[in-house]
Each structure stands twice: as C-alpha cells, then as structure tokens.
Amino acid sequence: MTKKITIEPVTRVEGHGKVTIHLDDNNNVVQSRLHIVEFRGFERFAQGRPYWEAPVLVQRLCGICPVSHHLAAAKAMDVIVGAGTGEGLTPAGEKMRRLMHYGQMFQSHALHFFHLVSPDLLFGIDADPAIRNVIGVAKEHKDLAVMGVMMRKYGQEIIRATAGKKIHGTGAIPGGINKNLSDEEKDFFLKGDDPMNIDKMIEWSEASLDFFKDYHSKHKDLIDNYATFPSNHLSLVRKDGALDLYHGVLRAVDAEGKKILHDVDYQDYLEYIGEEVRNWSYMKFPYMLEYGKQEGWYRVGPLARLNTAEFIPTPKAQKAFEEFKAYTNGKPNNMTMHYHWARLIETLHSAEIIKELLNDPDIQGDDLVTKGTKQNEGVGLIEAPRGTLFHHYKINERDEITMANLIVSTTNNNEPMNLAVNHIAKDWMNGQSEITEGMMNAVEVAIRAYDPCLSCATHALGQMPLEIALYDKNNNLIDKKRK
Amino acid sequence: MSEKVKFTIDGKECVAERGQNLVDAAADNGVYIPSLCHLRDVIPAGSCRICNIKNAGRIMTACTTPVEQGMEIENDISELNDMRKAIVEMLFVEGNHFCPACEKSGNCELQALAYRFQMMVPRYPYEFPIKTPDTQDSRLWIERNRCIKCKRCIRTIKTEDGKNIFAFQERGHKVEINIDHELAAGLSEEKIQEATDNCPVGSILKKGTGFSQPIGTRRFDKEAIGSDIEKVV
Numbered sequence: 177m178t179k180k181i182t183i184e185p186v187t188r189v190e191g192h193g194k195v196t197i198h199l200d201d202n203n204n205v206v207q208s209r210l211h212i213v214e215f216r217g218f219e220r221f222a223q224g225r226p227y228w229e230a231p232v233l234v235q236r237l238c239g240i241c242p243v244s245h246h247l248a249a250a251k252a253m254d255v256i257v258g259a260g261t262g263e264g265l266t267p268a269g270e271k272m273r274r275l276m277h278y279g280q281m282f283q284s285h286a287l288h289f290f291h292l293v294s295p296d297l298l299f300g301i302d303a304d305p306a307i308r309n310v311i312g313v314a315k316e317h318k319d320l321a322v323m324g325v326m327m328r329k330y331g332q333e334i335i336r337a338t339a340g341k342k343i344h345g346t347g348a349i350p351g352g353i354n355k356n357l358s359d360e361e362k363d364f365f366l367k368g369d370d371p372m373n374i375d376k377m378i379e380w381s382e383a384s385l386d387f388f389k390d391y392h393s394k395h396k397d398l399i400d401n402y403a404t405f406p407s408n409h410l411s412l413v414r415k416d417g418a419l420d421l422y423h424g425v426l427r428a429v430d431a432e433g434k435k436i437l438h439d440v441d442y443q444d445y446l447e448y449i450g451e452e453v454r455n456w457s458y459m460k461f462p463y464m465l466e467y468g469k470q471e472g473w474y475r476v477g478p479l480a481r482l483n484t485a486e487f488i489p490t491p492k493a494q495k496a497f498e499e500f501k502a503y504t505n506g507k508p509n510n511m512t513m514h515y516h517w518a519r520l521i522e523t524l525h526s527a528e529i530i531k532e533l534l535n536d537p538d539i540q541g542d543d544l545v546t547k548g549t550k551q552n553e554g555v556g557l558i559e560a561p562r563g564t565l566f567h568h569y570k571i572n573e574r575d576e577i578t579m580a581n582l583i584v585s586t587t588n589n590n591e592p593m594n595l596a597v598n599h600i601a602k603d604w605m606n607g608q609s610e611i612t613e614g615m616m617n618a619v620e621v622a623i624r625a626y627d628p629c630l631s632c633a634t635h636a637l638g639q640m641p642l643e644i645a646l647y648d649k650n651n652n653l654i655d656k657k658r659k
Numbered sequence: 660m661s662e663k664v665k666f667t668i669d670g671k672e673c674v675a676e677r678g679q680n681l682v683d684a685a686a687d688n689g690v691y692i693p694s695l696c697h698l699r700d701v702i703p704a705g706s707c708r709i710c711n712i713k714n715a716g717r718i719m720t721a722c723t724t725p726v727e728q729g730m731e732i733e734n735d736i737s738e739l740n741d742m743r744k745a746i747v748e749m750l751f752v753e754g755n756h757f758c759p760a761c762e763k764s765g766n767c768e769l770q771a772l773a774y775r776f777q778m779m780v781p782r783y784p785y786e787f788p789i790k791t792p793d794t795q796d797s798r799l800w801i802e803r804n805r806c807i808k809c810k811r812c813i814r815t816i817k818t819e820d821g822k823n824i825f826a827f828q829e830r831g832h833k834v835e836i837n838i839d840h841e842l843a844a845g846l847s848e849e850k851i852q853e854a855t856d857n858c859p860v861g862s863i864l865k866k867g868t869g870f871s872q873p874i875g876t877r878r879f880d881k882e883a884i885g886s887d888i889e890k891v892v
C-alpha cells in the first residue's frame with residue numbers, strides 16, 4: 177500500500193496551501209507535493225487597462241508586500257514611457273522609490289521574523305499552538321514583541337510618506353514619483369521620539385540579529401539541518417556586485433558559488449528564464465533555460481541574495497554579512513533556516529539605507545518625473561522581501577495594456593519550497609500513518625522560511641491555512657488534517 | 660437690474676438674486692445642497708436628482724429651480740438624504756466603479772458623495788454592465804465604465820465655434836458617452852484638462868497623467884464634499 181498525506185491549510189502562511197504525501201507499504205514517504213490551489217488572474221485583469229494604472233491596479237494582488245508590485249510595475253512603466261531603467265529617473269524620483277522600497281523591506285522582514293517565525297523559535301516547532309503564536313510571544317517575550325510591532329510600524333510610516341498610504345498607495349508613477357520628502361517627514365523619521373527614529377531602528381535591527389545568532393548557537397541542529405539542500409540562487413545585484421534590493425542586473429550562482437547567470441539585463445529575462453506548468457499546481461515552476469527544468473531551478477529571497485551578492489554597501493550589515501559568509505567558508509549557504517539569518521541582515525541593511533536616504537538632500541528635490549520616447553514593452557524587476565519579482569507588460573498605440581506577465585517571488589521559490597516540504601515529510605512522516613500537530617507545523621516552518629505569503633503566487637485572495645492529506649499506495653486517503 | 664430676494668433653507672434665512680438656481684444660491688449663503696450633475700455657472704441639466712429639495716411640500720431638483728421671494732426650502736432632512744444616498748448607490752451598481760485602481764479616487768464627486776452619505780455597500784444588486792472604453796484619442800481615454808451621464812462634458816466642452824465635442828449615443832439604459840475624434844484633435848491642452856476636471860468621475864482621463872497628484876492633496880482627502888461651502892458664511 178502507498179499512502180498519501182495532505183496538509184492543508186497553512187497557518188501563518190497567507191494563501192491556500194495543501195500538502196499531499198504519498199506513503200508506501202512501510203509508511204515511508206514516496207512523494208510529497210505542495211499544491212497552491214487558488215488562481216487569481218491579475219494578468220488578465222490588467223489587459224485593456226491604461227498602462228499608467230498598472231502600478232496601482234496590480235499591487236492589489238497582495239496585502240503584505242503591495243509596494244513590491246507597485247514598484248515593479250512602475251519600473252516596467254518607466255521603460256514604456258521612455259525613462260529607461262533604474263538610472264533613468266531623476267535623483268528625487270529614484271531615491272524616493274528606494275526609500276519606499278527599503279521601508280517596505282524593513283516592515284515586511286520585521287513582520288515575517290517577529291510575528292510569523294519567532295513563535296516557532298521561542299516555543300519550539302512542536303509546542304502547543306495555543307502558545308506558539310504572536311500572542312504567546314507578546315506575553316512571554318514582551319521586549320521582542322514590542323520591537324517587532326514598532327519596527328513594522330516605522331517601516332509602514334516610511335511607506336505612507338513615500339506612497340501616500342501604508343497599504344496600496346500611489347507614489348510611484350511611470351517615470352518617477354508623485355511627491356518628494358518634506359522637511360517634516362524627514363525630521364520625523366530621523367529625530368522622532370523613541371522608538372520612532374532611525375537610530376533606534378538600527379539598534380533594534382542589530383538586537384534582532386544578535387537574538388537570532390544567540391538562538392543559532394544554542395540550536396545548531398535545527399537551524400543548520402532543517403530542510404537543507406543544495407540549489408542555485410538567483411537575484412538582482414548592483415552592477416558592481418553589491419547587494420541592491422531595488423535595481424540591478426540578474427545574477428545566479430550554483431550551489432558551489434559558480435556564476436551561472438552572468439549579470440544580464442533583465443529586460444531580456446525571457447531569454448534566460450522559463451516557466452514549467454505542472455498539472456497538479458496552479459503555481460508555475462520557473463527555471464533557467466540554459467540549465468533545463470531538472471537543473472535550472474533556483475532559490476530566491478534573502479538567502480539567495482546573500483549568496484549572489486559580493487558585499488553589502490552599508491557598514492554594519494557588511495560586518496554581519498562577513499560573519500554570515502564565514503560560516504560557510506565563503507561558499508553559498510544552502511541551509512533553509514538561514515533564510516532568517518539573511519533576512520535579519522537585510523533588515524539591518526535596510527535601516528542603514530533608510531538613514532542614508534533620509535540624510536540625502538536629493539530626496540527633497542522637485543524634479544520628480546522623467547519622460548522620453550514611448551516604448552511598447554517594458555520589464556520591471558525588483559527584489560521583493562521574499563525574492564525576485566518580475567513584471568512584464570506590452571501596450572498598444574492606444575496605451576492599452578495588451579499583455580502582462582508576472583513571476584512573483586513565491587513562484588520563483590516553488591521548487592525549493594516543494595523540496596523543503598519533501599525533506600520535512602521524510603523526516604517527520606516516515607514510519608507514521610497519522611498526521612500529528614508537530615508534523616503539520618514542521619511543514620509550515622519550512623514554508624515560512626521562504627514565504628509566509630502564498631497568496632500572491634497564484635494571486636489568491638485572503639488568508640487560507642494549510643491542509644495535509646496522507647495517501648496510501650493505492651491513492652486511498654488515510655488521514656487528513658486541516659487548520 | 661438684479662433683484663434680491665429672501666428665502667429660507669431648513670429655517671436659515673438666505674438672500675440671493677431672483678432667478679438664480681437654488682444650488683448656487685444656497686452655496687452663496689453657506690448651505691450645501693448636495694449636487695452631482697450640476698456645475699456652477701453652467702446651464703443645468705437636472706439629470707442626476709441628487710439635488711432634490713422640498714419646496715412647499717413638493718420634491719424638485721434645486722439646480723433647475725430659480726429662487727423666488729419667500730421660498731421655504733427643506734434640504735438637510737432624512738427623507739431627502741436617504742433618497743440621495745439611494746441615487747448614489749444606484750449609480751454605483753449601474754456602472755463599474757472600482758475605486759481602488761481609479762485615478763480619480765480622492766477627486767471623484769460620486770465617491771465623495773458616497774462617503775458623505777456613509778454608503779457602506781449599495782442596497783441594490785450590481786449590474787456589472789459590459790462597457791468598452793474609447794481609447795482611440797491620443798490625449799483622452801474615455802472610460803465608459805464610470806460615466807454617470809451627467810452631460811457636463813457635453814455642456815461645457817465645445818470647439819471655438821461652438822460645436823459639441825461630446826455627445827450621447829443610443830437611448831435609455833444603453834446611453835453611452837461618445838467623443839468626436841476629429842474635433843477633439845483641435846482642442847487646446849487647457850480644454851483637454853478642463854474636460855478631465857469637469858467630469859465628476861473618472862470617465863474622461865487625460866492620458867498618461869493618472870496618479871500624479873499625491874494622496875493627501877486630492878480634493879476630498881481632508882474634507883467631505885460640500886464642507887468648503889458650509890465653512891463660508
């Protein structure tokens with residue numbers, strides 16, 4: 177008998193996830209799959225809409241990191257209005273967008289780590305779910321909870337000052353931005369009452385990193401061996417190889433650190449990236465064309481970014497980066513739970529960048545928008561909190577969008593998330609014929625390392641948790657748990 | 660010579676020129692009569708009926724009612740306000756108004772009225788009509804999904820020799836706003852902007868300029884529609 181287990185829906189993962197596990201006669205795991213069961217269709221909604229509407233319209237597919245979609249679409253529209261990519265904007269235009277993006281990175285990483293991940297670390301993966309949640313953290317580790325809440329708030333205020341609203345703003349427009357930073361806003365972020373000022377945010381980012389490192393030193397087995405497997409890593413990097421979350425060229429390295437995608441212009445992404453459709457999931461499986469479907473898949477997100485980048489262009493984060501690199505002797509880091517380490521280094525980097533930008537007089541400039549010769553096609557890429565995000569649009573001579581293609585971070589991480597679930601299924605389910613609560617959460621812990629947010633991947637609405645189903649050899653359902 | 664007349668709105672004493680329409684006359688006296696199709700100093704169309712008031716017990720549209728000596732007008736009463744709210748709701752279900760992605764949001768008079776009347780959700784079923792925008796013009800995007808048929812564009816935007824640029828096509832429920840592309844090509848940039856600004860909703864859009872006004876500075880971001888009038892005494 178082969179048995180199949182389904183885990184569905186995933187809590188603290190936005191979107192609807194379903195895991196199926198097939199067992200053999202001895203209850204050993206033969207195969208597991210992470211299915212994403214919603215389909216949202218924003219690519220279709222965008223068709224026929226005016227191109228300048230895309231940055232505002234398409235961000236609606238996500239309530240967690242809409243800024244990423246807002247900016248990726250705006251970057252594609254920069255190309256369409258002839259403002260070029262990245263470098264083409266005015267200093268105020270580019271820097272306001274960067275501030276928006278790093279503000280969002282900061283708040284999203286804080287949410288991800290404190291609200292969604294820290295309960296697993298503080299209480300243990302198989303702890304009682306009644307305490308293993310953000311409320312439990314607030315009760316037992318008040319200082320950490322306060323940090324998480326206030327860091328998120330600070331980032332959201334940055335978004336409000338740049339995009340106009342904390343969620344679903346309108347700041348980025350084709351060719352630039354619709355406002356600069358006022359003196360009042362600048363002072364608020366630089367010199368606000370504790371804790372709402374950037375120095376406190378930097379201090380807290382360092383403290384969160386220390387918390388993680390301390391945890392790591394005491395739980396090496398969990399952090400180093402949980403769903404660890406080699407992979408390629410892909411992200412944008414600045415032209416000189418620095419970590420850059422807003423703009424750059426596309427680079428990939430293999431598990432050994434060899435460059436396998438050589439800093440290419442993302443306008444040509446279709447020459448390098450393909451998407452495989454598998455009949456059991458709405459979410460596609462992207463891969464590098466040159467290396468094929470079997471070998472060409474990759475990880476994206478904080479871990480991948482710290483594997484592709486050569487350095488971090490802010491001092492405190494660079495120091496943390498050196499320590500991170502030293503842990504794997506300079507080789508790429510393939511440990512799934514190290515996503516959290518990388519995420520906290522990026523959080524610190526984001527805070528440092530925010531400080532730089534706030535002190536940069538360019539950000540208060542009045543020249544906000546660049547226009548040039550209209551183009552009929554544009555690609556916008558950005559490093560969203562959870563990884564590389566692709567937006568690609570074509571328009572006709574009437575300014576209508578005729579084609580939209582989005583490859584979101586979660587989709588880019590589809591294969592690695594499936595592999596991570598596979599690892600966990602084997603570790604926890606081999607020899608079992610029943611799904612335990614610990615097993616349920618173990619799967620979620622693996623997914624959460626990558627992404628708390630499945631919703632955007634197939635563009636599904638709302639929060640829907642996880643279901644796990646267990647099947648025998650003959651495809652008979654033998655257990656099913658949902659939460 | 661213009662003749663001043665006295666009248667009251669909800670008991671408040673007002674003075675205006677005889678014959679001035681009630682919406683404008685009220686505004687001059689610091690009273691807001693909610694209106695939508697009406698545009699100050701433009702010949703009224705009386706088409707939306709948001710401005711319904713009660714005059715001697717009869718309901719009539721204020722924008723088409725000239726002021727007379729001694730009128731006793733009822734305006735801010737629940738019977739009328741509910742009627743107005745119902746009309747706003749009907750306008751919402753009759754078109755495709757997706758405020759979250761509309762560039763007129765914050766400057767839209769229909770949206771602002773919905774906020775003023777605290778519309779949470781329309782009480783009528785959505786019709787989701789199938790409408791096709793006219794996107795052919797190089798400078799204007801005619802977003803028929805949002806047109807509320809107020810005729811402001813028809814009434815205000817003309818060529819220099821007085822020819823209409825906009826017109827309705829079809830009848831009744833099927834009525835649609837249309838633009839004469841040849842004549843529109845001759846419009847000055849100012850007129851293009853005026854057409855966009857005069858449209859109370861996001862139905863006439865100046866291409867390539869959407870969202871350039873930051874949130875927080877839009878017309879109704881800080882104040883409800885009509886509160887500018889209510890502030891003036």
Ligand code: SF4
Pocket residue numbers: 805806807808809810811812813825836857858859860862863
């Ligand atoms: S296009 Fe605008 S101004 Fe013209 S009738 Fe429609 S809503 Fe009124």
Ligand code: FES
Pocket residue numbers: 693694695696697704705706707708709710711720721722723
């Ligand atoms: S404003 Fe009077 S009928 Fe529309």
